[in-house]
Amino acid sequence: MDNAIGVFDSGVGGLTVVRALMERLPFENIIYFGDTARVPYGVKSTETIAHYAREITEFLLNHQVKLLIVACNTMAAVAHQVITDLSPVPVLDVISAGAESAVARTRVKHVGVIGTPATINSNAYARAIHHHDSDIRVFSQSCPLFVPLVEEGWLDHEVTRLTAREYLKTVLCQDIDTLVLGCTHYPLLKPLIQSVAGESISLVDSAGAMAEATSSTLQRMKMKRVHETPPVYTYYVTDVPLRFQSIGERFLGRALANVRVVKW
Numbered sequence: 063m064d065n066a067i068g069v070f071d072s073g074v075g076g077l078t079v080v081r082a083l084m085e086r087l088p089f090e091n092i093i094y095f096g097d098t099a100r101v102p103y104g105v106k107s108t109e110t111i112a113h114y115a116r117e118i119t120e121f122l123l124n125h126q127v128k129l130l131i132v133a134c135n136t137m138a139a140v141a142h143q144v145i146t147d148l149s150p151v152p153v154l155d156v157i158s159a160g161a162e163s164a165v166a167r168t169r170v171k172h173v174g175v176i177g178t179p180a181t182i183n184s185n186a187y188a189r190a191i192h193h194h195d196s197d198i199r200v201f202s203q204s205c206p207l208f209v210p211l212v213e214e215g216w217l218d219h220e221v222t223r224l225t226a227r228e229y230l231k232t233v234l235c236q237d238i239d240t241l242v243l244g245c246t247h248y249p250l251l252k253p254l255i256q257s258v259a260g261e262s263i264s265l266v267d268s269a270g271a272m273a274e275a276t277s278s279t280l281q282r283m284k285m286k287r288v289h290e291t292p293p294v295y296t297y298y299v300t301d302v303p304l305r306f307q308s309i310g311e312r313f314l315g316r317a318l319a320n321v322r323v324v325k326w
Contacts, residue, residue: 063285066296119149121298174242
């Protein structure tokens with residue numbers, strides 16, 4: 063099935079999900095939508111985020127995608143129902159994928175979750191984890207400074223390390239064995255977070271978990287692409303901000319080409 067996978071995010075962070083999809087499903091066509099003109103979503107109201115989610119969902123459905131991936135944790139936390147109500151195709155989101163992976167990994171049933179204030183305040187990860195296992199205790203911490211630090215490129219900077227130590231101490235003192243990186247920016251900080259948390263803590267990378275869930279869904283629904291021609295990757299954004307190319311390529315891990323600007 064040649065129809066593309068549609069991936070959307072509030073900005074460039076979801077490109078970590080695209081990167082994981084490219085590695086896990088190298089023959090699939092992908093359409094990415096990043097709402098770069100209206101980022102960040104993490105500080106906006108539920109009503110506003112739901113409105114944006116509706117617009118982007120309709121845009122991608124008009125491009126005949128076969129599957130929708132909500133790569134934005136904030137959008138998945140507060141607008142999942144809006145998206146699924148609109149979509150005739152399967153909808154996957156990073157919160158569900160990350161929660162399932164965390165449940166499978168934890169042995170002591172103490173799980174930490176870090177994310178944006180909107181994601182953490184929504185309690186969406188705790189609900190998703192408890193859907194699978196109500197006995198798991200979830201300890202959450204919002205990390206609002208991580209996103210600007212990642213976009214600044216300070217992935218192994220002492221300031222970022224000190225910030226991580228400060229944020230993580232509240233969850234690490236709860237004897238967790240699993241930590242969910244509940245924002246698509248955070249996989250770029252994975253080595254630093256691992257060094258701060260220690261090797262005994264299993265990190266759940268939401269991007270990697272999303273790629274595995276996508277592969278399983280396509281296989282189950284017999285929607286995998288038969289790879290006779292190279293895949294096509296198209297990127298839609300609502301603005302091309304300063305440093306967009308360099309930030310986007312850092313997230314994607316390769317050249318960012320075929321970028322188109324959408325004006326609402």
